[in-house]
Amino acid sequence: MKILTLYHLKGGVGKTAAAVNLSYLAAAEGRRVLLCDLDPQGSATYYFRMRPARPVKVGKLLKSAKFAEKLVRESDYENLFLMPSDLALRQLDSKLDAGKHSRTRLKRLFAGLEDEYDLVVVDAPPAITLLAENLFRASDLLLLPVIPTVLAHQAMLKVIAFMDDEGLDTSRVRAFFSLADRRKKLHRDFMKELGRDRERFLSAAIPYASAVENMGLERRPLLDYDRRSPAAKAYRALWAECATVL
């Protein structure tokens, strides 16, 4: 089982859209995929028209994979399951802090799901917290969506610097351009400049497109309702690269 986390310090960079569409693509290939919506905002959960089946008890969730399994609900798509978000997930940091193995708790939790899934995709909230640190340690691939702007790039560098300081393996960190608007010179220049770093940046770039924004209205993965759009093609290319890394 592999763990792919969509993370960024900055909000609104396209983490959730990427998590939803990458999960969909992985499941369509026949992998059993669990999408964990750990962002209390619950956008991924909304996209799949779900709500939690029962109140989430964060303390219990962190202790037992069995309890985590009880929260899982089947999506409308074959092989794709979701652990819906809940406002209670805002307590994750405090509960992690209060328990044993506070930095590796999630890694242990995911290990308990090994037999059930081939891939766990995590949609993480935007902050450097104990939860984020747990995800840095647990993930096989930490994927950062980067808007081709100065601030988004700075935020990415901060994440990598933090990981370096903590002695974490940054070779598992990859970035991709998100909400890229090729009509803007700034975006084009940034993509050209940063894209040279082949070690860090994947070549797929998700365009800024209304088709992606429509996910909020359609409440389903983009690939399910507009598979021919440039954005859909970009997600397919992104998944192909992720699959190679994983």
Add this chain to the structure above:
Amino acid sequence: MKADTCILFDSEAAETVCLEGLGRYFRLEPGKAAQSRHAYFDTFDWRLFAAGYSLELAAGELRLCSLLDDRVQAALAWKGRKPPAFATEIDAGEPLREALEELCGIRALMKQAELVVRSRELAVRDAEGKTVARVMMGSYAFHGGSAPFLREWRVRPLRGYAAEGRFFREQAGRTGTLRAGEGVHPLAMALRERRIDPFRYAPNRDLGFSPELPAYLAARSVLEHALEVVEANEPGLLADTDTEFLHHYRVALRQAKSALGLFSEVLPPDETNALKETISRLARASNAVRDLDVFLLKRGSITARLPGAFNPGVDTFFRRLKTERRREFKKLCAFLNSEALPAAKLQWRTFSTRLANPDFSPAPGLPVYAVACENISRRYGRILKRGAKLGPGSAEEPFHALRIDFKKLRYNLEFFRSLFPGRDIRFFIRHLRQMQGLLGDLNDIKVQRDFLAARLARLDLKTRDSANVAAALGGIIARLEESSLRLREGFPVAFKDLSSGRVRAIAERLFR
């Protein structure tokens, strides 16, 4: 689709009412619809069904499925080809062939039912538009335009939506009939609809005698059952569907003849002898075909380990046997289609009917238990006496006589098994079967060797083909001799097992 509930409906109207009711609580979204023809195959005696499987040909695929949950056990693309009549017609090495060979043996596969299946997917969605359950709506009708005899919905709630699934079932259960799991397999429902009992044909059925039943009535049951088996096998025998029809037909004839001897005390002697002669005539008419069948079926084992140089002769010989079998089979068909068979069956049936009357029996008061004990203990005693005298160097004839004794003892035990404790009788039959197998093999070898020797004597050695055949026959006869010697050497040990210890103790206790 793996369902956790099945809902059955009486009519299309009931389904519509149910859908309307459910529409108040859920958004029901129809999905893909399909129509396909499913042909189901099984042996004459329903071996696949009895073992819990169905073999179906649908959408260009031949698949063996479990009757319990319709799960595919083995499958094979089968497009534009005639359905296989035997497992051996499927390519070697295919899992489907291996499974069918094990389940069906040498019996032919026959089309037993053909259904038209209409299906439609239905997504059950909640207020948010999220699918909470999937339903496969199916209707099954016999091919040829009849109305569906089965309308079912297979329901699978999505994981995490158990409560919604329960509510859906409760609502649907108001109009339909709920069944847990996958429900009843369409083939089983089709058989029920057509009132076909797949287990009706049971040539070795326990006739369920009680100890005090008058023996003449027991004799009547045995004769009636044997006649039933004979008649059940006639169509398959005449169609030459597989060789087991003739085999079962002949076993039933032998059992009837054996019963006439076994119950001789309670049967009128003249009529009994006349019927015995008639049954013998029926059996004799099929001797040649059965001998050839056995030879052709055992080709593999008979010719195994023969040097490759004999192959041309072996091929020619078996080709000639096949031709001869065709000729003999025509003669058998002519006999079966003649007046002889109905006349024989009429005589048989009249005899059974008259047996219902105690006046027809010379000893109507004798209970079946007394006849059983006397016959079994006498036969077993004779076997012990005859068997003790035999060794590897003994002549073939006494072995043959001993085999007949064993066969008759086995028939006795099968007729009367309801009179004795099941566990003991099963133990006894199991040990008997082992010995009977050895003696049967010895007899088969003798018959085959004599058959080959007669063929060898008739050969015109002037042609090259015949010279090859002669060489092959010589090789086969030598191999048969070796096998016969090996079997006879093993006889004393096998016989000791039967004549001492627990088997003997059971016999002395049960049949005293």
